[in-house]
Amino acid sequence: MTSTTRLLEGLGRIYVGLLLAFLYLPIVIMALMSFNASPFYQLPFEWTTKWYSDLASNAQLLAATWNSIEIAIIATVLSTLLGTAASIALFRYDFRGKRFLQALLLPPIAIPWLITGTAMLIFFFGVGIGRGLHAILLGHVALALPYVIVVVSARLQTFAPELEEAARSLGASQWQVTMRITLPWIMPGVIAGALFAFAVSFDQFVVSYFLSTPGQATLPVEIYAAIRKGFMPEINAVSTIIIVVSMGLMLVTARFFKFGGEK
Amino acid sequence: MADVRVEKVTRSFGAHKALDEVSIVFPDGGFYALLGPSGSGKTTLLRMIAGFDYPDSGSIVIDGDSVERVPVDKRRIGMVFQNYALFPNMSVADNVAFGLSVRGEAKATIAVEVQRALDLVQLGKLGERRPHQLSGGQRQRVALARAIVTRPRVLLLDEPLSALDKALRVDMQVELKRIQREIGITTIFVTHDQEEALTMSDRIGILRDGRLVQEGSPEEIYDSPASEFAATFLGDANILPGTAEGNGLRLADGTLVAARSTVLPAQGRAASCAVRPERIAILPAAVAMLDGKENSLAGCVAKRIFAGSVSTYFVDCAGQTVKVLVQNAGQPRLGEGDDVVLRWSPESTVLFAS
Amino acid sequence: MATGGASRRGIGPALPLLAPAYLWLTVAIFLPLSAMAFFSFMTELPMSGKDWSFTLENYAAFFSGALYPTLLWASLRLGLEVTFWCLLIGFPAAYVLAKVLKGRVREAIFLLVILPFWSNGLVRIFSWAMVLREGGILDTALNAVLPFKVNIDLMYSYPAVIIGLVHSYVPYVVLTCYLTLQAIDDSLIEAARSLGASRLQTLRRLILPLAMPGLIAGGVLIFVPVVGSFMEPRILGGRTGTFYGTVIEDQFVAVFNWPLGAALSFILLAVVLVILAVAAPVLRRAQ
Numbered sequence: 091m092t093s094t095t096r097l098l099e100g101l102g103r104i105y106v107g108l109l110l111a112f113l114y115l116p117i118v119i120m121a122l123m124s125f126n127a128s129p130f131y132q133l134p135f136e137w138t139t140k141w142y143s144d145l146a147s148n149a150q151l152l153a154a155t156w157n158s159i160e161i162a163i164i165a166t167v168l169s170t171l172l173g174t175a176a177s178i179a180l181f182r183y184d185f186r187g188k189r190f191l192q193a194l195l196l197p198p199i200a201i202p203w204l205i206t207g208t209a210m211l212i213f214f215f216g217v218g219i220g221r222g223l224h225a226i227l228l229g230h231v232a233l234a235l236p237y238v239i240v241v242v243s244a245r246l247q248t249f250a251p252e253l254e255e256a257a258r259s260l261g262a263s264q265w266q267v268t269m270r271i272t273l274p275w276i277m278p279g280v281i282a283g284a285l286f287a288f289a290v291s292f293d294q295f296v297v298s299y300f301l302s303t304p305g306q307a308t309l310p311v312e313i314y315a316a317i318r319k320g321f322m323p324e325i326n327a328v329s330t331i332i333i334v335v336s337m338g339l340m341l342v343t344a345r346f347f348k349f350g351g352e353k
Numbered sequence: 354m355a356d357v358r359v360e361k362v363t364r365s366f367g368a369h370k371a372l373d374e375v376s377i378v379f380p381d382g383g384f385y386a387l388l389g390p391s392g393s394g395k396t397t398l399l400r401m402i403a404g405f406d407y408p409d410s411g412s413i414v415i416d417g418d419s420v421e422r423v424p425v426d427k428r429r430i431g432m433v434f435q436n437y438a439l440f441p442n443m444s445v446a447d448n449v450a451f452g453l454s455v456r457g458e459a460k461a462t463i464a465v466e467v468q469r470a471l472d473l474v475q476l477g478k479l480g481e482r483r484p485h486q487l488s489g490g491q492r493q494r495v496a497l498a499r500a501i502v503t504r505p506r507v508l509l510l511d512e513p514l515s516a517l518d519k520a521l522r523v524d525m526q527v528e529l530k531r532i533q534r535e536i537g538i539t540t541i542f543v544t545h546d547q548e549e550a551l552t553m554s555d556r557i558g559i560l561r562d563g564r565l566v567q568e569g570s571p572e573e574i575y576d577s578p579a580s581e582f583a584a585t586f587l588g589d590a591n592i593l594p595g596t597a598e599g600n601g602l603r604l605a606d607g608t609l610v611a612a613r614s615t616v617l618p619a620q621g622r623a624a625s626c627a628v629r630p631e632r633i634a635i636l637p638a639a640v641a642m643l644d645g646k647e648n649s650l651a652g653c654v655a656k657r658i659f660a661g662s663v664s665t666y667f668v669d670c671a672g673q674t675v676k677v678l679v680q681n682a683g684q685p686r687l688g689e690g691d692d693v694v695l696r697w698s699p700e701s702t703v704l705f706a707s
Numbered sequence: 708m709a710t711g712g713a714s715r716r717g718i719g720p721a722l723p724l725l726a727p728a729y730l731w732l733t734v735a736i737f738l739p740l741s742a743m744a745f746f747s748f749m750t751e752l753p754m755s756g757k758d759w760s761f762t763l764e765n766y767a768a769f770f771s772g773a774l775y776p777t778l779l780w781a782s783l784r785l786g787l788e789v790t791f792w793c794l795l796i797g798f799p800a801a802y803v804l805a806k807v808l809k810g811r812v813r814e815a816i817f818l819l820v821i822l823p824f825w826s827n828g829l830v831r832i833f834s835w836a837m838v839l840r841e842g843g844i845l846d847t848a849l850n851a852v853l854p855f856k857v858n859i860d861l862m863y864s865y866p867a868v869i870i871g872l873v874h875s876y877v878p879y880v881v882l883t884c885y886l887t888l889q890a891i892d893d894s895l896i897e898a899a900r901s902l903g904a905s906r907l908q909t910l911r912r913l914i915l916p917l918a919m920p921g922l923i924a925g926g927v928l929i930f931v932p933v934v935g936s937f938m939e940p941r942i943l944g945g946r947t948g949t950f951y952g953t954v955i956e957d958q959f960v961a962v963f964n965w966p967l968g969a970a971l972s973f974i975l976l977a978v979v980l981v982i983l984a985v986a987a988p989v990l991r992r993a994q
Binding site for chain 3: 120198299
């Protein structure tokens with residue numbers, strides 16, 4: 091390796107370190123502030139776990155947290171099931187209008203959530219679906235579906251159709267082929283798709299915001315309301331817990347499925 | 354054009370010495386093959402000459418200029434990569450033009466030079482194609498045209514034919530040699546394919562574990578390998594072990610083998626000799642009596658492989674299997690289990706000290 | 708998309724697998740968008756009980772004064788600036804990740820870059836408020852280190868909005884560019900260098916063109932949501948944080964003029980679609 095190359099690579103590593111510092115600065119600050127006594131985030135730092143005990147008695151915030159978790163889990167399951175089925179159909183069959191159906195997946199991803207969210211608000215209100223947790227779930231599944239289909243389809247691209255044909259020639263039914271050959275192969279894609287779906291739903295603020303009603307809100311909506319009112323330090327506490335848990339889950343998953351590492 | 358001199362070049366990766374004081378002179382206008390198994394350091398050496406890596410110590414001189422600390426883009430070399438490395442975002446003509454264009458040549462000059470290079474590799478009409486629209490052989494030619502259009506001082510080839518199938522590879526060997534002669538450029542060619550090294554190069558250097566173990570013309574190395582490794586790595590050879598005696602050695606079963614040798618190992622010391630399979634005559638035992646003379650062994654055919662123009666016999670004798678290659682020129686064929694006598698001349702025997 | 712060797716035929720056998728997903732998308736996305744288009748031409752919402760009629764007034768309102776076009780332009784500029792900074796900051800990191808780091812280190816860093824996706828965006832934006840305001844973390848930290856008094860109060864300013872948005876969206880660029888850069892064979896870069904190209908020439912003439920799909924994909928993924936953002940400007944921008952997105956939000960949650968909100972949304976949608984339509988052929992050509 092030449093000396094110039096080594097110098098540039100060293101600078102590159104430092105640069106990536108700085109970027110990571112930038113990315114994690116607010117997260118670390120938030121975690122620290124959740125243990126800081128001053129409710130106005132004043133320094134010097136004074137250790138307390140008051141906000142965590144306050145959180146335990148904040149029924150509204152806890153309810154919103156559970157709403158978020160429940161909706162995210164249900165939306166993940168539904169969008170993964172529907173999305174995987176659709177991906178397999180798009181992969182296995184060729185028919186007129188297929189390209190159009192694939193193109194239809196683009197709008198939910200490409201249109202700003204502000205527009206999608208307000209459109210859902212108008213339509214759900216107009217046809218009597220109304221607002222509330224059921225409306226939020228309806229929206230979240232639709233938002234997550236295209237992501238699942240795109241991710242699972244990408245995985246299906248690596249699947250050799252001859253495997254299905256070989257299994258059929260060995261006497262397996264279409265259903266057996268799907269369950270025993272196709273699904274196991276695309277499972278990493280399905281799980282990646284499910285992770286995306288969970289992230290889209292759990293972190294979703296805009297669409298939830300327009301579809302929520304007082305008392306029927308998700309955590310991001312409650313946090314936004316609290317911030318606009320002047321913030322409660324308990325939000326640092328609940329956010330810290332959520333970030334630690336979700337990052338932990340991601341790390342565990344990543345240990346099983348290598349993302350982005352060596353091919 | 355220019356000669357390339359590599360002197361005492363050493364390069365370590367951690368504790369591993371990839372190159373250990375390697376010195377080679379690559380003659381002006383010559384076609385030099387660096388031959389060796391993987392891990393022998395041949396690719397490391399080529400990349401040092403190219404300038405992708407710098408030696409820990411030693412010098413690299415191209416055309417009288419010391420270049421061991423000159424970065425690759427300033428060395429004026431041409432290189433053909435194993436996978437061709439054609440730029441997928443450019444047409445064939447733009448690929449070939451790249452080197453001239455980054456140098457800031459005038460557009461008109463570039464067009465003329467690119468066309469000349471493409472004509473030379475017989476792809477004059479494919480300039481507008483994209484790399485992915487070409488066959489393997491065509492890509493190879495584009496990569497070559499791209500490497501020579503800048504008139505580099507030396508052409509470096511990193512296993513350029515290994516991605517081609519057998520038939521195409523032979524065609525390209527001829528073609529590559531023709532182009533190299535036509536422009537007379539000093540060429541350094543890395544390969545692990547002995548046949549390629551033998552047929553294409555004027556000189557071969559054999560590398561092993563980061564050291565140059567032998568160097569010479571293909572004939573010299575094939576006829577007079579300097580070590581068991583060189584004998585078996587370049588071409589096929591039967592290695593017969595024994596103890597040094599007279600101008601040859603005595604095998605374990607008592608047979609005396611005479612060798613053509615100028616340097617003799619100390620008498621009584623362990624030694625071995627190499628005999629090429631095609632240099633051994635195989636005769637039915639009934640016809641040729643084993644008369645206890647030198648360079649002759651009795652044995653039994655263990656296996657025969659018929660391959661059209663030649664047959665290969667595997668003969669069990671003196672406790673080892675000897676391989677014999679015979680032209681199928683109408684002589685009676687021997688069967689498996691036949692008793693035979695093997696004979697070869699001292700001129701066909703190369704002696705090594707063990 | 709590859710097809711399982713099946714010949715072209717009717718949608719029949721695919722229907723049971725496709726129908727649930729596409730029905731869901733129809734109910735939750737396509738019908739709402741159509742409904743919004745419809746309502747944007749009304750004077751009042753039909754379900755409000757008031758009399759309503761068709762009108763172009765909502766669209767006329769956009770052009771009636773300088774307010775809405777100015778805000779739309781401010782939002783587009785915000786989108787462009789955030790996209791620019793994200794590409795500038797993210798691309799070198801993606802390059803280091805794809806071409807310098809190797810093995811487990813690369814895997815770990817890559818994971819660290821995309822991990823914030825799984826934390827709450829809203830909270831990340833708010834924690835910037837703690838960092839940037841006067842008497843906040845940055846202010847206190849700098850004054851503790853520096854011998855002279857500085858006054859850092861970036862809160863409720865345009866730079867605060869930019870910082871917050873760049874922080875939220877830069878991982879997208881790292882992700883998309885990493886994927887395209889990783890696909891570039893190292894020998895291509897070496898070939899360019901062996902032909903006499905300097906590092907800069909190699910970057911400009913080979914690496915950037917080959918990474919273009921990643922840059923454009925990352926750019927689109929950032930630009931589109933930023934143009935419609937309202938939460939980040941509200942929290943970090945304060946009074947300077949009035950953008951097109953915040954005005955649309957107001958129509959729905961404060962002013963309750965839904966038809967005007969729908970019209971404003973549709974104008975935004977049209978602008979976004981035009982931009983996507985321009986980007987699409989570039990993307991396709993780059994592939």
